[in-house]
Amino acid sequence: MAVIAITQHVGMRGADLARLTAERLGYRLLTSEQLVAATSRTYNIPTEALAIVDERRPTFWMRFKTETGRFTAFFRAVVLKEMARDQLVVIGRSVAQILPELGCGLRVRLCGPLKERTRVAAAEEKLTTALAEARVRDYDREVRARIQTLFGIDIDDPSSYNLVLNVFAVPLESSAALLASFAGEVDRVVTAEQWGRMHDAALVAQVRAALLSHPKLGNAPFRVQCSGGAVQVVGLGIVPPWDDMVCEVVRRVNGVKSVEVLNQDMPPDPWQAY
Template structure:
């Protein structure tokens, strides 16, 4: 059992390579549409919000908006839930940063020269070269900003990936073959300890999402993490009632994992 995360520059072959790997390995492919379907199934207007801001750099106002923070917490939780199923290809949305340090995860970056990608955009989208170049620059910039704001990391940092491919240098099918071989090797690295770390992170993200999407709770600086033994909650609550509500969510969600609640009350 292994997991593949794909970070990709716009029109660098992410969908084609990701779906090819998923088909050959019998993995689940999780891109934007799959996440939207999952959010729709959960109800509310979260799917509509994702369509508005997906992988775009938020404005200064959005960063501190309850709805945006709730959506990001929910998307992260959804990615973790898919990861817990194993045998999955997770495309974009910082999945490589969420799953960093897990031995059975293969984190891959796909790039290609802008001029080559412009040709692909012209072929696929039927636009002229100037429009293709502007679309590439805009989309790449938004994706980089999304990662910088939500993970405080650089999207194109090669040290954040196990493998980096220039997809203009070899056929997509050949890259898919290489990734399939690498995933077989990664599957052999899965251990109970690694599985336990993923479960801890998943439940921490689930707790955070349930708190962040509750319109009755306001914790603007909420953080939830797993250190290998316990889930750590940190942040500032504005009302005592919020702390009580969070305690109830933790009791209902932690599934036996110890939780260190370091949330502070500050009126």
């Protein structure tokens, strides 16, 4: 019942590792492209706009920078909903940062020598060695800057992960076997309480996304909390008729058992970074 969230980088063979691991475990496999497509369908946003969240598209990042907070919240809601279903291997540029540290899964950072990554990138993208090396370096710099901006996390900090894995040190099948073994250990020790907190985290993300997508509520600074499916929305100015509107939006989110709205001054959620 574990979740394995793997970072995706150029020349790292991450997609192959994710596929092998999912096949070994019998888990679902989701890629960043699939998650972006799901976010686009769910929240009616062009896929190119979502490039700022999990793709390397500086042009679109600048064009849609005023919507970065909303799009990140939408993407995060989709990812966490899938993670809460468990038995998942997911690979993407930001998915490891989205997985909560609740003991329900593994944040996996892939690494490898520049020379080997350049060789793989050159073969996969049909580039010269010089262009492939530049591609790897530019990609790493861009992704690090974007994740720092979106999540306030340095992706090169090993303490942000449960496992840092050199994918060139051993055969890819051996790395997949290692990840499968770790997943089995997670299954052995994780508790129902931890999974309950995981479901609450996913529900908070979905409620927050629902509020952000509402045309009359999208700019309001809310704090969303959840325990056992009971949702609490806190914010200054949630008075009639806005309180009823908030409750109506929240109740539509699948899994919400009850809603409480409090008109209090409280710092908004950190994910509302707009």
